[in-house]
Amino acid sequence: MFDKLFQAQQKAEEIKKRLDTISVSGEVEGGAIKVIATANKEIKSITIDPTFHEGADLEEVEELLVVAINKALQQAENVSQTEMQAATKDMLGGLGGMFGQ
Known part of the structure; x- marks a missing residue:
């Protein structure tokens, strides 16, 4: 069981790293005002x-500027x-074996 939880934690870290990219x-x-951000909600440029x-x-x-920032966020x-839902679905599929499903 702890293996599955550790795997879930690792998966969450992988997702966070991917969202940074x-x-x-x-x-x-x-396009007169443009805001670029990461999927982790970090503003990169204005x-x-x-x-x-x-x-x-x-x-x-x-x-x-406020409108553009809110759109980016x-x-x-x-x-x-979307990324978290996909990961949760994958993790729950893997955890199903723990409960005999």
Whole structure:
């Protein structure tokens, strides 16, 4: 039983490492503001088109930046959930043998 739990812990660590390598993005205004994050919800970069920046006021840029960040984080959450669900399904299949299933 402890072997299975140890394997589950190892699998969770593998998933976390894999999520660090998956990039997601959030864009607004046709890509004028773009946020790149990992599937582990770590923001890697923020890009603001200089032409857009020149024509926008600070409040507008700030509001759109929040929207772009939230889009990227939502994509990261979706990817993370999908990966975890797949791993949980695999682990539960393996644990079924412990309970005679």
